Amino acid sequence: MEIDPFIFRFSIFILSIFVGYYVVWSVTPSLHTPLMSVTNAISSVIIVGAIIAALASNSDKIFETSSIFGFLAIILAAVNIFGGFLVTQRMLQMYKKKKK
Amino acid sequence: MSSNLSATFYLISGILFILALRGLSSPETSRQGNYFGIAGMAIAIIVTFLSVGNFSYGFIYVLIFLVIGGSIGAFIAFKIPMTAMPELVAGFHSLVGLAAVFVAISAFLNPEAFNLGSIGNIKLASLIEMSLGAAIGAITFSGSIIAFLKLRGIMSGAPITFKGQHFINLFIGLTIIFLIYYLCRTQSSNIFWTIVTISFLVGVLLIIPIGGADMPVVISMLNSYSGWAAAGIGFTLENTALIITGALVGSSGAILSYIMCKGMNRSFFNVILGGWGATDQASSAKGKEQKPTKSGNADDAAFLMKNASSVIIVPGYGMAVAQAQHALREMVDALKKNGVKVSYAIHPVAGRMPGHMNVLLAEANVPYDEVFELEEINNDFANCDVAYVIGANDVTNPVAKSDPQSPIYGMPVLDVEKSKSVLFVKRSLSPGYAGIDNDLFYRDNTLMLFADAKKMTEEIVKSL
Numbered sequence: 001m002e003i004d005p006f007i008f009r010f011s012i013f014i015l016s017i018f019v020g021y022y023v024v025w026s027v028t029p030s031l032h033t034p035l036m037s038v039t040n041a042i043s044s045v046i047i048v049g050a051i052i053a054a055l056a057s058n059s060d061k062i063f064e065t066s067s068i069f070g071f072l073a074i075i076l077a078a079v080n081i082f083g084g085f086l087v088t089q090r091m092l093q094m095y096k097k098k099k100k
Numbered sequence: 101m102s103s104n105l106s107a108t109f110y111l112i113s114g115i116l117f118i119l120a121l122r123g124l125s126s127p128e129t130s131r132q133g134n135y136f137g138i139a140g141m142a143i144a145i146i147v148t149f150l151s152v153g154n155f156s157y158g159f160i161y162v163l164i165f166l167v168i169g170g171s172i173g174a175f176i177a178f179k180i181p182m183t184a185m186p187e188l189v190a191g192f193h194s195l196v197g198l199a200a201v202f203v204a205i206s207a208f209l210n211p212e213a214f215n216l217g218s219i220g221n222i223k224l225a226s227l228i229e230m231s232l233g234a235a236i237g238a239i240t241f242s243g244s245i246i247a248f249l250k251l252r253g254i255m256s257g258a259p260i261t262f263k264g265q266h267f268i269n270l271f272i273g274l275t276i277i278f279l280i281y282y283l284c285r286t287q288s289s290n291i292f293w294t295i296v297t298i299s300f301l302v303g304v305l306l307i308i309p310i311g312g313a314d315m316p317v318v319i320s321m322l323n324s325y326s327g328w329a330a331a332g333i334g335f336t337l338e339n340t341a342l343i344i345t346g347a348l349v350g351s352s353g354a355i356l357s358y359i360m361c362k363g364m365n366r367s368f369f370n371v372i373l374g375g376w377g378a379t380d381q382a383s384s385a386k387g388k389e390q391k392p393t394k395s396g397n398a399d400d401a402a403f404l405m406k407n408a409s410s411v412i413i414v415p416g417y418g419m420a421v422a423q424a425q426h427a428l429r430e431m432v433d434a435l436k437k438n439g440v441k442v443s444y445a446i447h448p449v450a451g452r453m454p455g456h457m458n459v460l461l462a463e464a465n466v467p468y469d470e471v472f473e474l475e476e477i478n479n480d481f482a483n484c485d486v487a488y489v490i491g492a493n494d495v496t497n498p499v500a501k502s503d504p505q506s507p508i509y510g511m512p513v514l515d516v517e518k519s520k521s522v523l524f525v526k527r528s529l530s531p532g533y534a535g536i537d538n539d540l541f542y543r544d545n546t547l548m549l550f551a552d553a554k555k556m557t558e559e560i561v562k563s564l
Contacts, residue, residue, distance in 0.1 A: 006225055009335060009343055016347030019118055024352040027124045029448065029473050032356060032455030033185055035124050036323055039349040040192045042117045042137055043330045046199050048110075048148045049214075049337050053206035054162050055154045056213030062158045066210035071165050073202035076195040078169025079176070084192060085138050086177035087185075091459055092134060095127040098467035 034091045041084025047077035106151040107340060109143055114344030116140030121348060127468055144341045182463045183420045186319060186452040190248040193322045197240030197303075200329040201296060204234035207336055208292055214337055220287050226336050231280045231292065233332025235299040240325040242303030247318050250307075251452060257312025265309060272302050310371065313494075315452045316360040317371045324353025356454050363448030365500075365511040393529065393541050395548040398559035401488075401523050404547070406564060408485030410441040412477065414514055415457050416450045418491020418526070422553035425464040428490060431557050432466070434564040443480070444471040445514055447495035478515050487519040489540075491553050493526070497538045506536060522546040525556050 027035050053070025063071070116136045123133015149159070180188050207214050207230050208222070216226040249255035276298055283291045310318050331346025361368050405411055413432070419425060432442045444466065450457045461471055481487060489496055496516040499506045516522055517540055524546055531537050540546055549556050 005338070006335075009338065009340075012340060013331060013335075013343050013347050016114070016118075016344045017351045020121070020348040020351035021355065023118060023121045023348070024355045027121065028126060029359075030446075030455060030458035030468055030471060031124045031127065031130060032359075033189075033453060033459045034130065035121070035352065035455070036189050036319065036356070036453065037185075037192070038120060038124070038134060038137055039323060039327070039352050040189060040196065042120065042141065042345050043196050043326050043349045044199065045113070045117075045141060045144050045341050045345050046196065046203060046330050046333055048144055048339055048342060049203035049207070049333050050199060051145070051148045051162055052152060052213060052337070053203055053210070054165075055152045055158050056206075056210055062161060066206045066213070067158070069202040069206040069209070071161065073199040073206070074162060074165045075169040075172075076199040076202070078166045079173040080192050080195045080199070081141055081173065082170040083173030083177045083188075085134060085141070086174055087180065087188065088134050088137075089131070090177060091182070091185075091462070092127070092130045094459070094462040094465075095130070095468050096462070096465065097127075098469050 034088050037084050037088045037091065041081055041088065044077040044080035044084065047074060047081065050074045050077055101147065101150040101153070103151065106147045109147040110339055110341035113140035113144040113341045116143070117345050117348060121352065182459055183423060185459060186315065186456065187248055187251045189453060190244045190251055190319055190322065193326050194241045194244035194248065196326040197237045197244060197329060200237030200333050201234050201241060203333050204230045204237065204336070208289070216336070222287060224284055227284050228280060229332055229335040231283055231295055233329055233336060234296050235276055236325055236332055237329035238296050238299035239303040239306065240322055240329055242300045243307045243325070244322050246304055246307040247315065247322060250312060251315060259311040260308040269302065269305055272298060314371050316449050316454055317357050319453045320353050320356035320360055324350050324357060327353055360449055360454060363512065391542045393548050394546065395550055398556060399563045400547060401549055402560045402563040404521055404523065405435055405440065405486050405488070406438050408440055410484045411435060411486045411488060412481060412484045412519065413442065413444045414487060414489045414492050414496060414516060415444065415446065415461070416490070416492025416495065417452060418553050420451055420456065420460055420491070422491065424490060424554035424557050425460045427554050427557040427561065429464040429466055431561045431564070434561055442470070443477065445474070445477045446471060447474055447492065447514055450492055450495055474512060474514060481515045481518040484519040486521050486523060487516045488523045489516060490525045490557065493538055496540055497536070499536065499539045508536065516540065517543055520545060523549055525549045525551065525553050527552060
């Protein structure tokens with residue numbers, strides 16, 4: 001019997017949870033705030049879905065109900081992507097070692 | 101672009117996201133890690149454009165909206181003061197949540213675009229995935245909005261509780277599950293909209309009973325939810341990058357919540373089910389009899405610290421509120437000139453989000469190798485001359501070690517009282533967020549400095 005592709009995706013999901021578990025435990029506590037802002041930024045990869053939704057109008061009209069939701073989601077995700085990565089960068093720039 | 105090729109690229113961007121988190125294991129590698137993250141995101145977006153392959157007018161609009169959102173984001177990122185990071189992160193979580201809801205709605209309205217079947221005949225698995233994604237996204241959105249309002253001070257940080265609250269939440273939760281089941285059978289759009297609406301309500305109900313001091317847990321928890329919402333949408337879209345990212349973010353938030361709960365010695369459910377303070381009123385009222393304290397001024401503090409050989413600084417949320425981090429650094433510089441050894445001790449739940457104090461100290465140019473976590477530094481208090489507690493309270497309360505009746509009993513605390521003398525900067529003797537009196541105020545070796553954290557620190561700098 002053929003394996004449902006869902007099982008493969010589910011395997012990726014479960015394995016990623018384990019990867020996340022070990023990677024996040026190794027994050028130093030002093031960088032927990034940048035960790036939150038960067039996870040925030042990367043979870044905005046949901047923009048992928050938003051782009052598909054926005055470009056998927058099957059008529060000649062660019063703006064129909066489903067694509068409007070896509071465009072709105074693009075704005076929200078874009079705020080997050082740029083805001084998240086840049087604020088993380090700004091924070092990380094401040095972490096300095098003692099000058100000898 | 102063929103779907104196999106694009107799937108491979110999505111995997112690569114997923115791996116880059118893992119490396120981005122891996123980089124945060126030390127400040128040296130963290131900046132490089134952030135670039136990996138940015139690269140991963142760029143790959144995901146470009147690959148999506150190529151695989152949709154629709155470069156008509158719509159594409160231009162996509163770019164315009166991307167630039168609009170991006171500029172707003174960049175503007176916020178450069179303008180936001182570091183003390184406002186908790187609100188910012190809560191605000192950003194709400195956007196991820198809402199974006200997840202919008203993508204799910206869009207997929208429900210136009211399933212052909214995502215290869216999910218047709219309207220009224222959407223694949224069963226996809227329907228479950230998208231309604232879960234939408235529900236969790238909606239909870240993340242409204243929950244984060246409440247957290248934002250509480251952190252911003254627009255809404256009171258006090259827990260809002262009413263009778264039967266938990267019963268209502270449970271009932272609504274079960275209703276959502278039932279509605280998803282019903283949606284799968286009928287494909288009715290009304291039920292889909294009902295699920296989304298109810299989920300917005302759940303987010304509000306879930307966060308209002310949680311008090312201000314538990315915000316570190318709430319933010320971490322919402323971080324986790326935003327990840328699970330993304331993963332739900334990732335399953336719907338059959339997109340590896342989204343599934344990997346969702347799982348990473350989900351487990352990251354869950355671990356942070358766990359660390360925060362452990363820092364307060366409370367179970368996760370205890371935090372979720374309602375605020376501190378509400379149940380502790382009786383015990384705080386009982387301890388209201390006046391006990392003698394010693395109080396001093398900036399000159400006393402300056403004298404004590406100047407003649408010490410080692411000083412440990414214990415910052416807390418009060419330092420963030422007073423924006424005292426820069427003044428504090430000046431004070432430390434002056435002390436170092438006098439040959440005093442200075443280090444910083446940070447409690448896991450100091451501040452309003454994980455790592456909040458570390459960022460503020462980094463902003464004030466404090467080198468990160470002078471900043472220590474609770475376990476690393478707690479033994480050093482016994483050999484230290486002066487502990488300077490600025491804006492922290494409950495995390496120094498020795499009652500947590502001695503009084504099994506206390507609500508914070510068992511919580512790991514900084515052993516501040518073991519140092520030869522304690523300088524406690526605080527505006528008044530009022531109890532902290534846990535609503536309990538701090539035994540430390542009445543110790544012989546404690547000198548209370550009643551003032552605003554920033555003003556007092558500046559005055560000490562002057563007299564040094």
